[in-house]
Amino acid sequence: MTVKLSFSEALADPAQLSVTWELVPGRGAREKAQEHLVKMAELAAKDPRINAITITDNPGGKSAIAAYAMAVEAKQRGIDPLVHFTSKDKNRNALESELYALGRADIQNLLVMTGDYPGAGYAGSAKPVFDFDAVHALRMITKMNAGDYSKLPATNFFAGAVVSPFKSTEAETMAQYYKLHKKLDNGAKFIITQLGYDARKFDELRKYVDSNRLAVALVGNIFVLSLPVARLMNQNLIPGCVVTDSLVDKLAAEAAQSNKKELQLLRAAKLYAVLKGLKYDGVNIGGHGLGYTEVQYIMEKGEELSADWQEIAAAEFDHPQAGGFYFFEKDQATGLNTCQPAKRSQTGSSLKQSLMDVVHGVAFDPKAPLYPVNKAIAKFVDKSWLKQPFTLAEYTTKTVTNECRFCGDCAMHELGFICPMSQCPKQQRNGACGGSRDGWCEVYPGQQKCIYVKMYEGFKGQGKEERMKSKYMAPCNWDLHRTSSWLNYFNDRDYNSSKD
Ligand code: SF4
Incomplete structure (x- = not known):
């Protein structure tokens, strides 16, 4: 029988694939989105395989109910919350004040990010506030944890960050990996990937972390992809999420089928299997309006398929970006990577x-x-x-x-x-x-x-x-x-x- 572990315990347990389930709090105080989140938190609390629910912070730069408010409710329902802690819209004092609120509510898990650029708000667009970046926020949290900030007792936050291996150019890829080092140097204990569907890129991040001997738990993002959302991501309308033309074509071909939702869930289960095969420490499952039975299906089917992860990776998640850069040379036998770094461009000057x-x-x-x-x-x-x-x-x-x-x-x-x-x-x-x-x-x-x-x-x-x-x-x-x-x-x- 699976024993329910907290998020940090599950990441530290090599025998377990940690599972987090991402829920979006939505606009309003007592609307459908908030009621859904609370209901799903109750169900997640009863399932020993789900270690935490992830709560997003104003995704897309649009106002929604504060993530920590919903995290408090989730905690009361018995599930460990993982709060998106973004440094957008708040200066350093506001960030600190939010950390005190989180600490008081005994909410420890933080996914620290810079956050999306603000979108439309009341009476026009909001003023962009980016006083801290994610590295600054991680550093402040680490100092609070060490008790050497403000002469207050040490806090106990478990902070992680995000990295995207899904960049198409060498410069962007290297910028992501260089920043990954800074995030770890400043206290990130786990990393969740951005959204993408290229197994070779997931493998690249795993190998990059291992070859650099970086002590960090890796969590792969699994998003149940529908055709409309895939199109938005493909057109770069959801920042950082990468869906290639080939994947959009695949979804478009499935769209006419009566079981298209099943196919979308099956794709998510297959990605679960691939991430488990690649020895990720956890998965973060999300998707628009995703219910508990669907998350259950992804976990169960993903486990069932995991023995065949290599064939699945080659058949289902071979979606390179046109001319895209990879850090390692391709392994022709598996379609993934060798451990040999690829030659990088020699150009560049200013x-x-x-x-x-x-x-x-x-x-x-x-x-x-x-x-x-x-x-x-x-x-x-x-x-x-x-x-x-x-x-x-x-x-x-x-x-x-x-x-x-x-x-x-x-x-x-x-x-x-x-x-x-x-x-x-x-x-x-x-x-x-x-x-x-x-x-x-x-x-x-x-x-x-x-x-x-x-x-x-x-x-x-x-x-x-x-x-x-x-x-x-x-x-x-x-x-x-x-x-x-x-x-x-x-x-x-x-x-x-x-x-x-
Ligand atoms: S993409 Fe680059 S320049 Fe643009 S906001 Fe992000 S870090 Fe700044």
Whole structure:
């Protein structure tokens, strides 16, 4: 008989495939979506195979009831909740306050994400707020867990994050994997994949984690895909979710059949079998309006099919993106990957980055010949009437070169001289969010490249791309807003001197 384990216990048990079931709280307080969630939580609580229910936070950037409110109700019904804890729409203080609320309700499992760009709201579109990225939030949680933040007793959060192996370009794939390292370095204990249906990509992530000896539990996402949703994902209308043309064609061919829902559930069960075969530590099952009996079917059928997972992977989940990049060479026998990393492109350069590097190397780097004299000048200017004109001159220069937003805590020289404050709509300082597609930014598809794609290409030209995985970038200190970042840098006030 299966003993019901908590989410963290199940992930730690090599004999068990942890199962979480994703439910969407929806808009309103007492509507169908909330009643469905509560009812399903009650059923999930009675099933020892379901370790937690996952509760989404305003998916698609649209307002819904707060995830933690529904998590409290789920907990009362006897099931461990896994709350999507996104850093969108909230500044760091609001995030901290939410963590206290979660801690008080004894809700420990957090899936930490940056979150979707805000969509339409009351009286127009909401103001985008991205004070922290997922790495900042993970770091704050880890410090709270260690009890070395705010002098409060240690918390006990079990935090994880998301990664997408389903990127089509080398730059986006590497940006995801580099950020994965930062997430783990800052406390993520488990990783849930974004949505995709390519077994070779699931295998790639498994092998990437194993070959880098990363200590993290992997959870594969299984979404019961209907044709309308598949089309939306295919057209890049649901950020980060990848459904290829070949899969849409398959679903379209099934659409005329009377048992199309059964086929959709069977596909989900097959993916369960593949993920179990690939030695994922858990699966996260979701789908529009999914009921308990359907989740039950996916688990049972998935177990039944798991012995045949390799044939299923080859037959059902061979959906590569056109010209898509894979980190490892293909294993021709299985259609998955060998352990041999694929050759990466040799191209990539940025003239602007090279020029700015020269300037930085001469004037700003602590080892630069002009550094001591610049530091002395900055000390003098800081206390003189020159401070205001100097600040204005810096701001004007940087506005011309980088559309400066006057944050006063400039990190451009760490980020390939690309400003995340002005050129990333989510102001990400530690790596790409999950929403890019084919190199384009989630918010401006077809118009603006993701800054981390540009950054990777620039660093690659200099053979320095690995720095994208190691350098933690502290969040902006808003005390410095509208002040000179050069004076802050030389006078030891910016993020380089912060204790974070
Ligand atoms: S620039 Fe990149 S990281 Fe920033 S919002 Fe766009 S896709 Fe996300």
